[in-house]
Amino acid sequence: MGFIRKFNIKQEAEDLGVSVWQAPSFLFFLMGLFIILVMVVIYFISQFYDSPEVLVISESIVVVVIFSIGNSIIKSMEQIARINKMKSEFVTIASHQLKTPLSQMNWELELLLSKNQSGLSEKQLEIANTIRQSQETMARLVNDLLDVARIDQGRLVLNKEKVDLLEIIDAVINNNKILAKSSNVEISVIKPKKLPEIIGDKKRIAVVVDNLISNAVKYIEEKGFVEIKVEEGDGKINVYVKDNGVGIPDNQQNSVFQKFFRSNNAVRYQTEGTGLGLYISKNIVEQLGGKMWFKSIEGIGSSFWFYLPINNDVNR
């Protein structure tokens, strides 16, 4: 039964975004069918006409059939790849276009809220502030989309600079203090006094750390703790972020690092986020030579961790 499910051509066509007649599985199946058919026909023909010419002709037919169907499969694959590339480029172009009105809103709101406030009622200011927050969320989403498109096109370029991971972690914790306090979450850190410098992209590593820590804080319902541990060992620097929050349901755990993954718990507990953070973070870590994993039990909490290699070649 699993064998037949594997050949669910309609599903494959939908997944790949092509018509059923272009689905590689279908073409492969067709090719197999033709070969069997031709072989059967050849067998019967050879029963009546036992001559090498018939053999040659029939084998040529088989070869021609294999080549043409094979060609169709390749063309189909090429089209799928091309469409994929176009979609990625489209995301890049659309995101850049969005930056213009986003810049406009960014600055107009700033002017409104800083130098042109007189005459505005408190209610109006409150509304303007809400608009500003929405603009900021949108700007973050557009930046994330651009990063995702770059990752998909293999164009995400990471800086190579000396990075002090402890400094980054301290700064990120600081940035998340207000959020933590408002959710009654205590953040604690266990870290060594000093860590060797690593080579990486400071800004992007900060994004990774911020993603894990802010997620940990956001997914704690009422009151809880986030424990961060940094340790060096085995030529690597390991960073662990553990929380006692709502956790991720078992049946969703395979999709955690996928684009736009938002756990059911997220929607339920009304956390904001783009769903792209983990996809981008995992990719950044891997591009820097590390790995990221997690463990989670619904209702108990989650533990995310990653490591970055310590490059001994610090000479740039």
Next chain:
Amino acid sequence: MIFTSMEKKKILIIEDDSILQKALQEFLIAEGFETLSALDGEEGVKIGKEKKPDLILLDIILPKMDGYEVLKAMKSDESTKNIPIILLTNLGSLNDVEKALGLGATTYLIKADYKLEEVAKKIKEVLNI
């Protein structure tokens, strides 16, 4: 020679989007600067050479002449090559940054990610005020 320390610094804003132009002008004037504006690359170079501003804010995507060419034109002219130029744009790849800095831009800010206040702060940093 008497220099008034209260002399306002002139900032040339080369940006084709009129909303962004006006927002920059309004903010910088309120911060005590004098502003000049150009809506395309050609006009930008013309005003830059005529008025010799203290600093130029330059977008990359412009009609008639793009930011890189404006950069080249300003840096290749003796009379304007020392005017600091801050690239204000929404293009963000590392290549764009390196290209701009390689052509002589002082620094590079992504519009959508920076507040007007931060732009003004950067200008003051570059001008040492």
